[in-house]
Amino acid sequence: MKHNIFYHVEYARQITCYTKNYYLNFNNSFLRLQIKMSDSGNSVGQWGPRQAPNLDPNRQWAALRRRYEWKDNYDDDIAPKDPELEKELFGEENHVPAGINFSKYQSIKVTASPEVVKPVESFEEANLHPIMKENVKLAKYSIPTPVQKYSIPIITDGNDLMACAQTGSGKTAAFLIPTLSRLFGKARKLAAPRPQSGARRYKAEPLVLIIAPTRELATQIFDECRRFTYRSMMRPCVVYGGADAVPQKSELSKGCDVLTATPGRLNDFLERGIVSLRRVKYLVLDEADRMLDMGFETDIRKIVQKSDLCDDGTRQTLMFSATFPKPIRSLAKDFLATNHVFLTVGRVGGTTSDITQKIMYVEDHNKRNSLVELLLKQPPSRTLIFVETKRGADSLDDYLYNQNFPTTSIHGDRSQREREDALISFKNGKSPILIATAVAARGLDIKNVMHVINYDLCNDIDEYVHRIGRTARVGNKGLATTFYNERNSEIAPKLVKILLECSQDVPDFLRSYMPEKDLVFDDDDDGIATENKSSSNYTKNTQDNSGYGNLDNTSNQKSAKASWDNNQTANWDSGRNWENSTPAWDSSKPTWETNPPQSQQPVTSTVFATPYTLR
Incomplete structure (x- = not known):
């Protein structure tokens, strides 16, 4: 059983105590006692x-993860191999294989304005440095995605870039x-x-500066930097809030x-002269629309306009995101060269059809x-699982855990140690259900979600x-289920589109x-209507509801349960080998459906009329 007990303690020092079955965390503003017992037999x-x-x-x-350390006595441009580190950086557990729909990327519409360069069709065409060629092979990248085909020559040619491409399309590598x-x-x-x-004192002077909105995304990008700088003399580092600043400062030194x-954390280190x-030659804003939104715009302007950021005409500014609302695009121009390139892969703000999206009508109490x-x-x-509030994340995590589900949670009020531990548990399969707030919504690339x-x-x-x-990455398939009710009517028109x-x-x-x-769509550049390739769905959704209609349990509970039956099983041991396994089920054909019967008004999900309990 898992319990969360909060005692408010003013000015308590941060103390962490570990015992066999108890985890005590005294934080600055409260003491949180978490009693967590493994109960390994419960499932x-x-x-x-x-x-x-x-x-x-x-x-x-x-921030202390191992990276390749160049030695001055290396004569060649490519340093000797480090087999142990190479396995850590490029091992199978870190590789997200291209899915069966990867080839669909090649036919997606790409627009570059102005058209300044010709895209590369392969990494061999890209005239990459020998170190990068080798690292690309180690990362098992065979064919560049559309955003990579265009971004690589655009950046190599010296242009500033604003790039918008679908989630999971390889923007970090781009x-x-x-x-x-x-x-x-x-x-x-x-x-x-x-x-x-x-x-005794050393000031770090990076050539590349990448700014990300969340700590988790920053550390993920750092891991990619560790891979692509392998065997080179360029040394990557990461700094982020919530964690002890001393180890980060030590790595910078x-x-x-x-x-x-x-x-x-970057502004803090700038002010302290760390x-x-x-020397920055490349400034990159990842999830740029979020970085230029109200929450971060002041910090970004301070970094770009009030620091000693290189401004001699040799620095390039690059912005990447899956969404770029028009107002943010206008604001972004303040940081880009007048002749910057605007690259769109697919529609600005669009998503991939590899994600099967299912909408369920569920009232809050159900x-x-x-x-x-x-x-x-x-x-x-x-x-x-995404929730809106930090308290909601803790509450749902506690509820599911007490129902014997292997869960963990992540949100802004958890300590950075807890946040990193939660992601580790999610990635290695110890806790394959992660409840999260918006802190995990952007950029995170986790295998087999x-x-x-x-x-x-x-x-x-x-x-x-x-x-x-967060699912259906690099041409793989995935399933997204959304609980909807009348409280969400504000987003309904755009959701339907x-x-x-x-x-x-x-x-x-x-x-x-x-x-x-x-x-x-609001973010269409020219205001011209997008061709409605989904028109066939109008007829389909109007005439064919044969697969829907068993959500009302009041009169036909047996058939309702039947519609949810699932005889498929995963082809791995649930709880052990998640990280290297491929599920046997097809996310495009989930074993449940979403529509209430045509004869009904929108109904609540009443499959369970009483609270769910486990025997």
Whole structure:
């Protein structure tokens, strides 16, 4: 059993105590007592047993992860191999294989304005540095995705870039490969001298600065930097808030050529003279629309306009995201060259049809029961559940854990140690169900996330696109389930457009929001209506509801249960080998359906009339 007990203690010092079955965390403003027992024999359905949290007090921070260390006595541009580190960086557990729909990327519409370069069709054409060529092979990249085909020559040609491409389409590699490749041959000349042995004070002067909105995304990008700088003399580092600043400062003092940072910690280090930006040749804003939104705009302007950031005409600014609302695009121009390139892969703010999107009508008071049933009727798979509030994340985590589901949670009020531990548990399969707030909605690329559940539907369509984009990465398939009710009517018109654009079924309770004419999106550049390739769904959704209609349990409970039956099983041991396995189920054909019967008004999910309990 898992319990969360909060005692408010003013000015308590941060103390962490570990015992066999108890985890005590005294934080600055409260004492949180978590009693977590492993109960390894308890499980529910096909899910594996719930696991005790990762309580290793000696686990190193993400910023301290090992990277290749160049030695001055290396004569060649390519340093010797490090088999142990190479296995850590490029091992199978870190590789997301291209899915069966990867070839569809090649036919997606791409627009570059102005058209300044010809795209590369292969990495061999890209004129990459030998180190980068080798690292691309080690990463098992065979064919560049569309955003990579265009970004690599655009960046290599010296242009500023604003790029918008679907989630899971390889945007991180699209800016790391060309920037690092161009610098590998110039690093000896451009990079700051390494600190002398015994030096007491050293100011890091990176050549590449990458700014990300969340700590988790920053550390993920840092891991990619570790891969692509392997065997080179360029040394990557990461700085982010919430974690101890001393280890991060210590890593910077060893030298830093590629710095990934969150805005707050970066500004702190700039003010303290720990970091200088005078040598920066590439400034990258990942999730740029979020970085330029109200929450971060002030910090970004401070970094770009009030620091010592290189401004001699040699620096390029690159912005990447899956969404770019028009107002943010206008604001972004303040930071870009006048002749910058605007690259769009697909529609601005669009998502991929590889995600099967299902919308369920569920009233708030029935959400927990509906969620439990959903988790039991789908084969176990790595599942990400989004909620709106931090308290809601803790509450749902506690509820599901006490129902014997292997869960963990992540949100802004958890300590950075807890946040990193939660992601580790999710990635290695100890806790394959992660409850998260918006902190996990953007950029995170976790292998084999097969199911995203919007337990609380957000009111912003861009946020929805980013949330469901945690599944169906690199041409793989995925399933996104959304709980909808009248409280979400604000997002309904835009949600329906997304469903139609991706040829998804529109349930009865959303049909009144279907557009009468062609689909037109707020972020369309020219205002021309998008061709409605989903028009066939209008007829399909109007005439064919044979697969829907068993959600009302009041009169036909037996048939309702039958519609949720699932005889498929995952082809791995649920709870052990998640990280290297491929599920046996097809996410495009989930074992449950979403529409209430045509003869009914929108109904609540009443499959469980009483609270769900386990025997």
